[in-house]
Amino acid sequence: MALGWWRRERASASEAEPHPDDAASTARTSVALPRAAVILLGFAGVVVVMFGLAAARSVVAPAFLALVLTICVHPVRIGLVRRGVPVGLATGAAIVAVFALLAGFVATLVFALAQFTTLLPEYAPQIQAAGANLSDALEGLGIGAQQAQTIVDGLEPSRIIDVVGAVLGGVAGITFSLVVILTLLILMAMDGTYAPAILAQLRPRRAALVDALVLYTRNVRRYMVVTTGLGVAQGVLNWIALLILQVPGALLWGVLSFICSFIPNIGYFIAIVPPLVFGFLSGGWPVFIAVLLVYGVVNAVVQSIVQPKVVGGAVRLSETITFVSVLFWALVIGPVGAVLAVPLTLLVRSILLDADPTLAWWRPATGDVEETKGIAAELSAKARAQAKADRAARPPRGRAARASRP
Structure with a gap:
């Protein structure tokens, strides 16, 4: 009888004591933060890092x-x-x-x-x-x-x-x-x-990070080399055209055009303003229009046709992110940040997204839309087919309706 009482007390005590796994699970559950808090903490960390970079921009x-x-x-x-x-x-x-x-x-x-x-x-x-x-x-x-x-x-x-x-x-x-x-x-x-040896030593533990860094160096090298070559060509063409048009300071505006070729979306508008002003002061509206046409044609051919084909998939950043990155990095580390905005943004994406396979699904949101283009084409085809079916299902109106009546 005493033995039975002891067994019942032991069972009730064991039921009352939490299992170690249950305690760990409870601890993990209690430690987890709401998603809003995680997002706010992430933004706070970004702000602290950016202020630190701005303070050490030199x-x-x-x-x-x-x-x-x-x-x-x-x-x-x-x-x-x-x-x-x-x-x-x-x-x-x-x-x-x-x-x-x-x-x-x-x-x-x-x-x-x-x-x-x-x-x-x-x-x-x-x-x-x-x-x-x-x-x-x-x-x-x-x-x-x-x-x-x-x-x-x-x-x-x-x-x-x-x-x-x-x-x-x-x-x-x-x-x-x-x-x-x-x-x-x-x-x-x-x-x-020692970089190849270091990457080989790191690959067994962090293969995704190594692949991301290798891809980053390849893409940055291709982007910078191609952009430099095209920037030189763009600056020389603009310089020669300004010399022919007798615009004062042609060499300076050619150099400015070369520098601004590294600044996506914004660089063209920065580079064209001074030659337009001095072209107007030296030759009036005819020279103003000629400078506008020359810069427009050279920029359209180099940056809109040649550069995307040569660079290919080295960048794959959306136009919105590219534009914002120029403003953001210029604010953080000065004018050089605007020139190096694309390599800096690619580095951030490589560290945060490419190095973590579980976050690869975020890449289309940053501009890597090679697979997304096929999905978008399918959705467009479905939308057109649905619209066609809806038009066919609508009852006839106007003359068609009266003609169909007995």
Whole structure:
């Protein structure tokens, strides 16, 4: 009897004690946060990271520029090594080549900017006359005289020099830090010799991450090399056309066109404004229209026809994300962020989406719509078939209805 009582007490105690698995499940359930809280925490983390990048933009911008350049010249070093060139000499040759290109670009930019600062005072009377006409037009539209004068004051030659110098200087500021970039190029190129071994060592544990990084380097290299080549062609064509049209500062506007070719969607409008203004000041409306047509044709052929076919699937970002990324990265790390917006956005997508197979279904939302195009075509075909069936099922109206009556 005592034994039976002890067994009943033992059973009731075991039922009262939670099982370890049940306790762990309960703990996991209690720790889980609502989806809204997770989203808010994610946004908070993004804001903190972006503010940190903005605070360290003087370091982040040249470091990422050096990384992109290292990725672009890596095949050159590999090709030299395969041809029997020593590793150290091949690495040095690739670095010197990139550094020479940067130095040449800086020299051209400095010369063009100096030419512009000496050229602008020659057109000061025309600019002031255009400002007066603009002030009268604004007052005619109902804008107050004080507000109109404030707008016109922004067209003063000294202020234009400051604005152009700030924009071009911000873009070239990273390039002027040649010592920092050269140091980073040397160190990254030396570390890059171990990149294949590091990826092979990491692949058994993080195969998806390795695949994402390899795909990222391949896509960025293709995008940057193709964009650079097409940007040079675009800048040279615009420069030659401006020389023929006798637009002042043609070299500077050609360099500006080359820089802005790296800025998707927005770069064209930035590059075309100065030559339009100076074309109008030097030759009136005929030169203005000619510059507009030349830039429109060159931009349409290079960026709308040639570049998508050559780059192919290297980018696969939606137009909305590309446009927002230019504004976002320019806000975070300055003008260089606008130039490197596409590589930066591709890096974020590679780390957050491509490195996690469970999130691959998000890629169509970012612009990778190769499979989505087939689904969209099927849906369109179904919608057309349904609309046709609905029209056939509708009762006849008007003359058709009267003709069908007995």
